[in-house]
Amino acid sequence: MLKIENVTKTVKSGQTTQNILSNVSLEIQQGDFVSILGPSGAGKSTLLYCLSGLSSITEGKILIAEKPIHTLKEEALAKFRFENLGIIFQDFHLIPMLTVKENIIFVAQMYKKYQDDTYLKELLDIVGLTDKADTPVANLSGGQRQRVAIARALFMKPNILFADEPTGNLDSHTAEVITSLLEKVNRDLGTTVVQVTHAEELAKRSGRIIRMKDGEIV
Numbered sequence: 001m002l003k004i005e006n007v008t009k010t011v012k013s014g015q016t017t018q019n020i021l022s023n024v025s026l027e028i029q030q031g032d033f034v035s036i037l038g039p040s041g042a043g044k045s046t047l048l049y050c051l052s053g054l055s056s057i058t059e060g061k062i063l064i065a066e067k068p069i070h071t072l073k074e075e076a077l078a079k080f081r082f083e084n085l086g087i088i089f090q091d092f093h094l095i096p097m098l099t100v101k102e103n104i105i106f107v108a109q110m111y112k113k114y115q116d117d118t119y120l121k122e123l124l125d126i127v128g129l130t131d132k133a134d135t136p137v138a139n140l141s142g143g144q145r146q147r148v149a150i151a152r153a154l155f156m157k158p159n160i161l162f163a164d165e166p167t168g169n170l171d172s173h174t175a176e177v178i179t180s181l182l183e184k185v186n187r188d189l190g191t192t193v194v195q196v197t198h199a200e201e202l203a204k205r206s207g208r209i210i211r212m213k214d215g216e217i218v
């Protein structure tokens with residue numbers, strides 16, 4: 001499903017160059033639930049952003065369903081992401097004045113791929129927000145916003161869901177609700193889930209833990 005080979009990402013600041021990812025290789029199978037753990041600055045978010053084609057790499061290969069996404073140009077990459085990947089960002093990236101429903105369908109509408117309400121209703125039910133469908137996101141709690149972000153990421157039925165600290169800014173009860181929701185998505189929809197987290201206890205519930213330090217998998 002996802003294979004990366006010898007991925008290195010180098011950044012320059014002034015005269016110095018720094019490897020923020022060094023020679024990272026990894027395989028993730030269809031249906032896996034993977035947590036990426038490690039100290040602050042280890043390169044977890046960078047790895048997630050490279051895996052999801054949101055950030056470029058300096059060397060190596062990234063293959064998703066055998067497609068070498070590191071070779072795609074921006075427009076083709078954006079289309080590939082839209083059709084195949086769901087991404088949940090650390091700070092949600094929702095549009096506050098739009099309603100829950102409008103946020104979930106926003107990108108699909110932009111690509112003129114929004115057809116009917118059937119799956120939207122199902123998704124609202126899965127994430128427990130049916131009664132909030134017409135509420136502006138600005139009026140929701142952090143946990144509810146995270147559930148909107150999950151529903152939006154799932155709207156195009158992605159093969160892989162990438163989540164950057166999906167429980168990062170949430171209290172422990174809400175973090176538990178969100179983790180259970182991701183488990184449900186993985187189990188019931190068969191979506192491969194790759195999350196970055198600091199929460200060791202929540203990570204232990206995933207099928208596999210990848211530990212990073214100083215830009216490397218340890």
Ligand SMILES: Nc1ncnc2c1ncn2[C@@H]1O[C@H](COP(=O)(O)OP(=O)(O)OP(=O)(O)O)[C@@H](O)[C@H]1O
Pocket residue numbers: 011020038039040041042043044045046047
């Ligand atoms: N575009 C960039 N330019 C320069 N340095 C960067 C860039 N992106 C990330 N870094 C650096 O790369 C390192 C890894 O950052 P990254 O955000 O991937 O770490 P992380 O493990 O996700 O950390 P945290 O847990 O604190 O979010 C950090 O030292 C960061 O400052």
